[in-house]
Amino acid sequence: MGKANWKQLAFRLLPTAIQSPMATALTKYRIAKVNRLQTPNKITFFITNRCNARCQHCFYATRIGTNHTDEINLDQIHKLSLSLKYPIDLNLTGGEPFLRTDLVEIGKIFCQTPKVKFLYLPTNGLLPERILSVVEQILRECQLAGLYVQISLDGPEKIHDEIRNVEGCFKKAIETIELLKELQKKYKTLYLKTATVISGANYEQIDEVVRALLPLQVPHTFMLARGSHFGVYNLPKDIWSNFNPAENSSFVPVEALPSLYSTLRELNQNSATKFWSKEEQLRFVHSINMITRRRKLFPCYAGKAEGVIYPNGDVSFCEMTKPFGNLRRTDFDLHKLWHSQAAGVMRRKIERCFCIHDCNLSTSMSMHAATILKRLSGKLPQNDSELILFSAEDTSVLKQ
Ligand code: SF4
Ligand code: SF4
Numbered sequence: 001m002g003k004a005n006w007k008q009l010a011f012r013l014l015p016t017a018i019q020s021p022m023a024t025a026l027t028k029y030r031i032a033k034v035n036r037l038q039t040p041n042k043i044t045f046f047i048t049n050r051c052n053a054r055c056q057h058c059f060y061a062t063r064i065g066t067n068h069t070d071e072i073n074l075d076q077i078h079k080l081s082l083s084l085k086y087p088i089d090l091n092l093t094g095g096e097p098f099l100r101t102d103l104v105e106i107g108k109i110f111c112q113t114p115k116v117k118f119l120y121l122p123t124n125g126l127l128p129e130r131i132l133s134v135v136e137q138i139l140r141e142c143q144l145a146g147l148y149v150q151i152s153l154d155g156p157e158k159i160h161d162e163i164r165n166v167e168g169c170f171k172k173a174i175e176t177i178e179l180l181k182e183l184q185k186k187y188k189t190l191y192l193k194t195a196t197v198i199s200g201a202n203y204e205q206i207d208e209v210v211r212a213l214l215p216l217q218v219p220h221t222f223m224l225a226r227g228s229h230f231g232v233y234n235l236p237k238d239i240w241s242n243f244n245p246a247e248n249s250s251f252v253p254v255e256a257l258p259s260l261y262s263t264l265r266e267l268n269q270n271s272a273t274k275f276w277s278k279e280e281q282l283r284f285v286h287s288i289n290m291i292t293r294r295r296k297l298f299p300c301y302a303g304k305a306e307g308v309i310y311p312n313g314d315v316s317f318c319e320m321t322k323p324f325g326n327l328r329r330t331d332f333d334l335h336k337l338w339h340s341q342a343a344g345v346m347r348r349k350i351e352r353c354f355c356i357h358d359c360n361l362s363t364s365m366s367m368h369a370a371t372i373l374k375r376l377s378g379k380l381p382q383n384d385s386e387l388i389l390f391s392a393e394d395t396s397v398l399k400q
Contacts, residue, residue: 008378011376011377012376012377012378019373019377020373023370023372023373023376026372027367027368027369027372030366030367031367034301034304034305034367037085037086038086038335038338039083039085039086039334039335039338040088040304040305040306040307040338041086041088041305042088042090042091042305042306042307042359042363043084043088043091043306043308043309044091044306044307044319044359045090045092046060046093046094047071047092047093047094047095047100047103047106047311048068048071048094048095048100048311049063049064049068049094049095050064050065050068050096050099051064051065051096051099051124052096052099052124052127052166053165053166054165054166055164056162056165056199056201056245056246057163057197057199057201057225057245057250058245059225059227059244059319060095061244061246062242062243070311070312070313071100071312072311072312072313072332074102074109076332077106077109077110077332078109079332080309080327080334081109081110081113082113083332083334084334087115087117088110088116088117089116089118089119090110090116090119090120091120091122091359092106092107092121093120093122094311096123096124096127097121097122097123098123098127098130098131098134099127103138104137104141107119107138107141107142108142111143111144115143116142116144117145117146118144118145118146118147118148119142119144119146119147120148120150121148121149121150122150122152122195123150123151123152123176124151124164124169125152125153125169125173125175125177126166126172126173126176127172127176128172128175128176128179131149131176131180132176132179132180132183135147135149135183135190136183136187139183139187145189146189146191148191148192148193149180149191149192150193150194150195150221151176151177151180151192151193151195152164152173152194152195152196152197153173153194153195153212153213153216154196154197154199154201154209155196155202155205155209156170156208156209156212157170157171157212159201159202159205159208159209162201163197163199174216177194177216177218180192192219193219193220193221194213194216194219194221195220195221195223196209196220196221196222196223197224198222198223198224198225198252199224199225199245199250199251199252200247200249200250201249203260206260206263206264206267207267210264210267210275213275214271214275217273219275219277220275220276220280221280221358222284223358224251224257224284224356225245225250225251226251226356226357227243227244227251228240228241228242228243228319228320228321229242229244230244230251231287231290231291231355231356231357232353232354232355233353233354233355234296234352234353235320235321235350235353239322239349240320240321240322241316241320241321241322243319243320254291257287257288257291257292258288258292264276264281264284268281278375278378279362279365279375281380282371282374282375283358283361283365285380286356286371290355290356295354296352296354297364298364298367298371299364300318300350300353300354300355300360300363300364301363301367302317302318303317303318303347306318306359306363307334307338309327310323312326313326313327313332314327315334315337316346317346317347318355318357318360319357320353320355320357321346321350324342324343325340325343
């Protein structure tokens with residue numbers, strides 16, 4: 001976990017004079033590819049609002065448990081899939097996605113037309129047997145380059161169960177992880193990850209949280225609790241989605257973020273298992289930079305490469321912004337809706353915003369020369385005193 005791959009090692013051997021132009025060329029190539037897209041190539045599809053947990057930090061809390069009857073059905077999903085122009089990375093989320101009894105069929109539809117290369121299934125892990133059975137069926141019946149199952153774990157048992165508001169949630173999540181680890185022995189395209197939302201409820205015990213995760217021997221991701229009112233800047237108020245946790249105390253205090261980075265980095269450095277990848281660290285650093293400096297670091301590709309679909313067919317460019325239309329109006333043709341007048345209006349409204357939303361941030365980072373250079377060269381801030389990235393010097397040598 002967390003080790004440099006051969007490409008990164010080879011890159012580090014190159015002279016600096018070659019590294020920078022290479023990072024710039026890679027960036028230009030990726031941006032040109034995105035500019036040619038007619039439909040997004042990364043889609044987050046909330047397939048249900050139903051959930052069997054009630055997490056304190058849930059930014060989707062006001063939608064959870066409401067109106068199950070208007071979930072779009074398999075025929076409609078099939079039409080939607082036919083309107084996509086490119087292979088996509090698909091994130092089937094919710095709510096708890098494994099509560100949809102037709103999850104395997106949904107996966108199969110997207111694997112056929114157009115082909116999904118990578119499928120992501122986040123879960124709270126509360127239904128171990130069901131998750132195992134669905135994951136195995138998808139692996140058997142869909143030809144995927146990778147199926148990523150991400151299981152939430154917000155700390156040791158007591159902390160996790162309190163945050164998720166379900167007794168026994170931790171034990172179930174561990175059971176799910178163990179079952180899926182066994183399945184990994186049979187399927188090389190199954191990847192597991194645990195995910196911790198760092199919130200007001202667990203940031204002060206971050207070392208305990210890490211200690212609970214390490215024995216699992218599974219790669220790890222940390223996300224800051226988020227909402228459309230936290231870590232989002234320059235977004236016109238009339239298009240806020242208003243997805244927020246019930247309590248503001250769910251957010252980590254801004255002043256605690258730098259030392260949180262230092263603590264996590266030190267724990268990672270001192271651990272035999274490198275649980276925190278360089279890419280994840282960079283994302284965390286970018287988030288801190290945005291929050292503390294209120295500065296846009298790079299473009300966001302929501303509305304070009306990325307889109308969000310809700311259970312009732314509403315479509316938005318990201319989870320922080322309101323939907324601009326509903327698939328029912330175009331007979332489930334996403335291409336048509338994506339190029340509608342309403343979509344154009346929304347695109348203009350999001351030209352200046354920036355935010356810490358992890359999914360969008362990952363895409364932005366993969367198309368930003370200075371970030372690519374930092375990641376490939378492995379040069380990350382050692383502690384909170386080195387947190388400022390992308391000085392004038394960085395950006396002047398890296399034009400994109
Ligand atoms: S954060 Fe996820 S698991 Fe928790 S209540 Fe919200 S949708 Fe359910
Ligand atoms: S920066 Fe991107 S993801 Fe964030 S609010 Fe704006 S459009 Fe949405």
